[in-house]
Amino acid sequence: MSKNPPAALTELEPDFVAGLKAIFEQRIVFNSVLGLTIASLRPDGVSGRIAMKPQLVGHYAYNRLHGGVISAGLDAMGGLACMAAIGARHLDEPPADRLQRFAKLGTIDLRVDYLRPAMGEQFELRAEVLRLGSRVASTRMEFLGADGKLLSTGSAAYIVS
Amino acid sequence: MSKNPPAALTELEPDFVAGLKAIFEQRIVFNSVLGLTIASLRPDGVSGRIAMKPQLVGHYAYNRLHGGVISAGLDAMGGLACMAAIGARHLDEPPADRLQRFAKLGTIDLRVDYLRPAMGEQFELRAEVLRLGSRVASTRMEFLGADGKLLSTGSAAYIVS
Amino acid sequence: MSKNPPAALTELEPDFVAGLKAIFEQRIVFNSVLGLTIASLRPDGVSGRIAMKPQLVGHYAYNRLHGGVISAGLDAMGGLACMAAIGARHLDEPPADRLQRFAKLGTIDLRVDYLRPAMGEQFELRAEVLRLGSRVASTRMEFLGADGKLLSTGSAAYIVS
Amino acid sequence: MSKNPPAALTELEPDFVAGLKAIFEQRIVFNSVLGLTIASLRPDGVSGRIAMKPQLVGHYAYNRLHGGVISAGLDAMGGLACMAAIGARHLDEPPADRLQRFAKLGTIDLRVDYLRPAMGEQFELRAEVLRLGSRVASTRMEFLGADGKLLSTGSAAYIVS
Numbered sequence: 001m002s003k004n005p006p007a008a009l010t011e012l013e014p015d016f017v018a019g020l021k022a023i024f025e026q027r028i029v030f031n032s033v034l035g036l037t038i039a040s041l042r043p044d045g046v047s048g049r050i051a052m053k054p055q056l057v058g059h060y061a062y063n064r065l066h067g068g069v070i071s072a073g074l075d076a077m078g079g080l081a082c083m084a085a086i087g088a089r090h091l092d093e094p095p096a097d098r099l100q101r102f103a104k105l106g107t108i109d110l111r112v113d114y115l116r117p118a119m120g121e122q123f124e125l126r127a128e129v130l131r132l133g134s135r136v137a138s139t140r141m142e143f144l145g146a147d148g149k150l151l152s153t154g155s156a157a158y159i160v161s
Numbered sequence: 162m163s164k165n166p167p168a169a170l171t172e173l174e175p176d177f178v179a180g181l182k183a184i185f186e187q188r189i190v191f192n193s194v195l196g197l198t199i200a201s202l203r204p205d206g207v208s209g210r211i212a213m214k215p216q217l218v219g220h221y222a223y224n225r226l227h228g229g230v231i232s233a234g235l236d237a238m239g240g241l242a243c244m245a246a247i248g249a250r251h252l253d254e255p256p257a258d259r260l261q262r263f264a265k266l267g268t269i270d271l272r273v274d275y276l277r278p279a280m281g282e283q284f285e286l287r288a289e290v291l292r293l294g295s296r297v298a299s300t301r302m303e304f305l306g307a308d309g310k311l312l313s314t315g316s317a318a319y320i321v322s
Numbered sequence: 323m324s325k326n327p328p329a330a331l332t333e334l335e336p337d338f339v340a341g342l343k344a345i346f347e348q349r350i351v352f353n354s355v356l357g358l359t360i361a362s363l364r365p366d367g368v369s370g371r372i373a374m375k376p377q378l379v380g381h382y383a384y385n386r387l388h389g390g391v392i393s394a395g396l397d398a399m400g401g402l403a404c405m406a407a408i409g410a411r412h413l414d415e416p417p418a419d420r421l422q423r424f425a426k427l428g429t430i431d432l433r434v435d436y437l438r439p440a441m442g443e444q445f446e447l448r449a450e451v452l453r454l455g456s457r458v459a460s461t462r463m464e465f466l467g468a469d470g471k472l473l474s475t476g477s478a479a480y481i482v483s
Numbered sequence: 484m485s486k487n488p489p490a491a492l493t494e495l496e497p498d499f500v501a502g503l504k505a506i507f508e509q510r511i512v513f514n515s516v517l518g519l520t521i522a523s524l525r526p527d528g529v530s531g532r533i534a535m536k537p538q539l540v541g542h543y544a545y546n547r548l549h550g551g552v553i554s555a556g557l558d559a560m561g562g563l564a565c566m567a568a569i570g571a572r573h574l575d576e577p578p579a580d581r582l583q584r585f586a587k588l589g590t591i592d593l594r595v596d597y598l599r600p601a602m603g604e605q606f607e608l609r610a611e612v613l614r615l616g617s618r619v620a621s622t623r624m625e626f627l628g629a630d631g632k633l634l635s636t637g638s639a640a641y642i643v644s
Contacts, residue, residue, distance in 0.1 A: 023221075028221065029217070029218040029221065029227075030216060030227035055194045056194075058190075060189065066233065066237075067233070067271070068237060072233050073229070103223075106275065108591065108592075108621070109272065109275060109621070110232060110271075111271065112270060113270045114268050114269060130435070131437040135618050138437055150452060153477065155433065155475065155592075157591050157592055159618065269430065274621050274640065292598040296457050296458075296483070299431070314613065316636065316638065318479060320458060349543040350540075351543065352551055355538045379512040380511055382510040382511065382512065384586075388512075388513035389590045390517070391555070393551060393558060393593060394550070394552070395551070397550050429597050430597060431594065432550070432594065433592065434592060436589065439589075
């Protein structure tokens with residue numbers, strides 16, 4: 001990465017951002033089932049949102065979000081963070097070519113720590129890439145309540161080439 | 162557990178099984194979004210099924226199951242395995258009382274290893290409890306293709322009291 | 323925790339700190355094999371150090387620290403962070419009583435992400451408790467080079483009661 | 484892998500086995516601190532042993548093995564299982580060339596579940612490769628007491644190319 005400007009300073013082009021948003025929110029169908037939308041998209045970190053709805057309930061007695069919504073959302077966000085970092089690293093490629101890299105991205109493994117019950121109307125998800133290698137990327141994710149309280153954390157490894 | 166007969170030999174009563182099935186497949190709403198159903202339910206292990214459907218697609222280009230369906234399904238199955246083991250341990254309690262314990266079950270953390278792309282019409286999920294303590298249970302899970310090929314593995318810890 | 327002052331503001335007494343240091347650095351023998359020492363000890367986070375030495379080498383060709391030194395060190399630090407947080411929560415108990423709680427602390431599970439090879443003369447380890455419950459605590463850890471570069475991250479759950 | 488005979492049926496040559504044993508038990512110095520030795524080495528799975536000794540104690544009050552010995556041992560065994568599988572896949576290469584691949588092997592991440600306290604005179608470690616890709620391998624590991632009781636389980640991903 002030393003040949004590139006620091007990822008945090010690189011601006012992603014509107015075409016790439018729009019393309020990534022369309023893939024992430026619509027074409028990855030299960031993301032739309034979760035209602036997972038992108039809130040911000042930068043090479044050094046991404047954020048998203050999920051709004052509570054009846055289909056996402058895990059514990060019927062307490063109106064809690066299902067843990068699977070959290071693991072699925074964090075996995076998706078970690079992958080999105082990889083795509084944003086990859087997008088910034090290969091700025092010499094046309095946006096459409098870089099978006100193709102999404103098809104090659106795969107989660108190797110995922111860990112989620114459930115700290116507190118996820119109750120509320122709205123949730124925020126954050127992800128950052130801790131290391132982007134030529135073959136593997138490692139990410140760290142957080143799942144927060146509307147009040148900013150940390151509800152869950154995650155970490156994951158992705159194959160990126 | 163030494164006072165009880167070996168878990169594997171204990172039969173769960175029909176009332177308890179029916180109650181657990183109703184909670185798991187219907188009242189935990191997100192499980193029904195996944196289409197996750199119980200195939201077998203024994204104190205020493207449980208199995209379930211998920212059928213492919215358009216909403217569960219992750220990678221639009223390849224018709225792959227979304228990794229979040231796998232993590233959500235494995236987390237749910239690990240919890241179900243805990244419930245089956247708890248159900249067998251407390252046979253002296255009426256089924257309804259034991260089912261109440263589901264409300265207190267919570268995932269502490271979850272790890273999923275994604276080995277191979279999940280493509281196909283039908284998937285099988287398995288979970289077993291490696292250790293059921295008075296406060297924490299540890300489980301191991303598998304996600305298989307219709308041909309029995311191992312696609313993903315998982316492990317999780319649950320708070321059970 | 324609502325009855326206590328915020329953990330970060332609580333001062334741990336010298337007796338408790340000295341006792342914890344003696345247990346951690348000497349009586350937990352394998353910590354002394356690692357050469358793991360406490361650098362700072364506060365209710366909201368702890369830090370430690372490991373100096374490179376020949377016994378800790380994993381990859382003989384590159385003089386890299388063995389990954390097991392990292393996992394062992396991060397596990398130990400997560401447990402220490404729990405003890406510091408527990409120590410601050412139960413200030414009404416004599417230090418010796420609180421130190422007894424160390425005997426009941428057990429790691430439920432641990433995840434380590436290895437980001438970059440650990441080469442150098444000195445390493446820093448950090449841990450913080452994300453949630454301290456009455457039965458389970460969740461922690462997050464980091465393993466850094468002497469230059470502050472993040473080499474590995476970890477997360478773990480502990481049984482605390 | 485379809486071009487090769489099933490890994491389980493491939494015999495590793497004595498030269499390769501002897502070379503791997505020398506690297507693993509002696510040149511990876513920290514393994515020798517753990518006293519970790521290879522008991523069996525086959526393409527479809529490996530096993531090893533650790534004998535209790537005072538330096539490996541974690542909990543002084545109970546003579547328990549330190550959790551870090553378990554995580555370090557399981558990480559090492561997972562890597563060894565990768566090497567055995569790689570050794571069987573590249574039988575066309577001279578043993579010395581294949582042993583060089585050890586230098587390129589790196590743990591991506593590791594999870595350990597601690598099920599029961601590790602007390603006793605002797606412990607057995609097992610590891611198998613669940614999937615060996617061209618870039619990443621996934622493994623599953625077990626840590627057992629002398630009586631065959633399962634004390635800890637692990638899973639890990641390795642970069643293999």
